[in-house]
Amino acid sequence: MKGVCRSASGCWPFIHSQPPKMDYMVKKARETNMRNSGFMIAAVAAVSTLSGIAYAQSGLLIGTDAMKEWNLIVLGDLNSSSEVEGRTFVGGNLSGSSSNYAIAGGQPASANGQPGLTVVGNVTGGHKNLNNGSGAVIGGNVESGFNLNGNVQTVKVGGTISNTNVNNNIVQSGLKDSDSNFSSNLDRQKSLLSSSMTDLSNDFNKLSSNSTVAINGNRATFNSTPGTDGVAVFNLTSDQLNQIGEIAFNLNGATTAIVNVSGKNITLNDNFLGNVDGLAEKVIWNFSEAEKLDLSTAWRGSVLAPGADATTHNYIQGSGVFANLKQDGEMHVGTYNGGYTPPSGGSSSGGSSSGGTSSGGTPVDVPEAPALGLFMGGVAGLMLMRRIRARRAAKKGE
Numbered sequence: 001m002k003g004v005c006r007s008a009s010g011c012w013p014f015i016h017s018q019p020p021k022m023d024y025m026v027k028k029a030r031e032t033n034m035r036n037s038g039f040m041i042a043a044v045a046a047v048s049t050l051s052g053i054a055y056a057q058s059g060l061l062i063g064t065d066a067m068k069e070w071n072l073i074v075l076g077d078l079n080s081s082s083e084v085e086g087r088t089f090v091g092g093n094l095s096g097s098s099s100n101y102a103i104a105g106g107q108p109a110s111a112n113g114q115p116g117l118t119v120v121g122n123v124t125g126g127h128k129n130l131n132n133g134s135g136a137v138i139g140g141n142v143e144s145g146f147n148l149n150g151n152v153q154t155v156k157v158g159g160t161i162s163n164t165n166v167n168n169n170i171v172q173s174g175l176k177d178s179d180s181n182f183s184s185n186l187d188r189q190k191s192l193l194s195s196s197m198t199d200l201s202n203d204f205n206k207l208s209s210n211s212t213v214a215i216n217g218n219r220a221t222f223n224s225t226p227g228t229d230g231v232a233v234f235n236l237t238s239d240q241l242n243q244i245g246e247i248a249f250n251l252n253g254a255t256t257a258i259v260n261v262s263g264k265n266i267t268l269n270d271n272f273l274g275n276v277d278g279l280a281e282k283v284i285w286n287f288s289e290a291e292k293l294d295l296s297t298a299w300r301g302s303v304l305a306p307g308a309d310a311t312t313h314n315y316i317q318g319s320g321v322f323a324n325l326k327q328d329g330e331m332h333v334g335t336y337n338g339g340y341t342p343p344s345g346g347s348s349s350g351g352s353s354s355g356g357t358s359s360g361g362t363p364v365d366v367p368e369a370p371a372l373g374l375f376m377g378g379v380a381g382l383m384l385m386r387r388i389r390a391r392r393a394a395k396k397g398e
Helices: 022-056 063-069 182-205 238-242 369-396
Strands: 072-074 078-080 088-090 099-101 117-119 128-130 136-138 146-148 154-157 170-172 212-216 219-223 231-237 246-250 256-262 265-268 271-273 283-286 292-295 302-312 320-327
Touching: 063 182, 182 256, 182 283, 182 302, 212 231, 231 238, 238 256, 238 265, 265 302
Parallel strands: 072 088, 072 320, 078 320, 088 117, 099 128, 117 136, 128 146, 136 154, 154 170, 219 246, 231 256, 246 271, 256 283, 265 292, 283 302, 292 302, 302 320
Antiparallel strands: 212 219
8 A cells, every 4th residue: 555755854655564675775865865965065056156245245445436435545544633525444543633524415325335434443633523424434443532423323443442422323342353354354445455556556657648738837738638438648747747836627528537647756736727627526646656745735636646655735626545644634525436447457457456447346255254154054954954864764764
């Protein structure tokens, strides 16, 4: 008489009421093990896919995408007594007297989840003001304290935080000990910015000029003649820049204008004339060789000087990238938002540590602890299922 099978783990196709022979049991056990192995392989593949999704959502930025995200990027230390209208990234320590961050209201929220202030190291000196609910991520300790202004803010701190009135805000501390990814992700972002910004600046410096600078007395007129890609390129020396005192800039439809200035010591003390609309978002002043940069007049366009120790005494309207900065002048939005696309095969299209493009179009893979936990949990569950099935098979064979 045929039996009825209701076991979720599989049944023997028995006809007689007698138990099956041992060789048949061994065969079925082997088949079960093969099925379990298949299940495990499929689970590993599924978890690998989930891990890839988690990696892609890490939000790390490089190159021109980083310049669009942050109003100010300091790869090393920032000593500030001033303010930044947009978002700020500091790869070292933030010090100085009281300073202000994310003060421009009405700015769109970061599509990458970046707060108003990111500091990989410590925050010391006078109180720092975080505005418009922008929040902060700090890798080390906050000794200066924060004034949290505007909407509810989230502040994440790797070490300790002092001199801060939490009120209704969310302040988390000690994260470098409780979250294994907290410090490593900050360090990775710093490393990626350092390498990609240097690569980007060097690649800009290799571009051939397609536009001209007309110098008449103390005045220089930049006339853009962009290529089919919308990019205009100017090349001049720091000595030539020092000879002028006034700048007129004609974009002439360029989506990005790159001004390469050679020289180790840079002085920016020129006045801008005429219509300056759009210069902040479309002009990049590139100082790939600069080791020292001093700015004393209001400057239009982004300043890319990843190797320079800089001092600013007036505002920059655009993005700023420096090795270290003594900031006594404001950083104004808008940030760079041009249409430059790096050439394939150039150093800025990847670099040894980035694995992406200098535009930052492809998020960089960063391991996430939840994905690893999911993987280990899946493997443990499959091993448990395998043992249960083996025990059931053994009992039925007794």
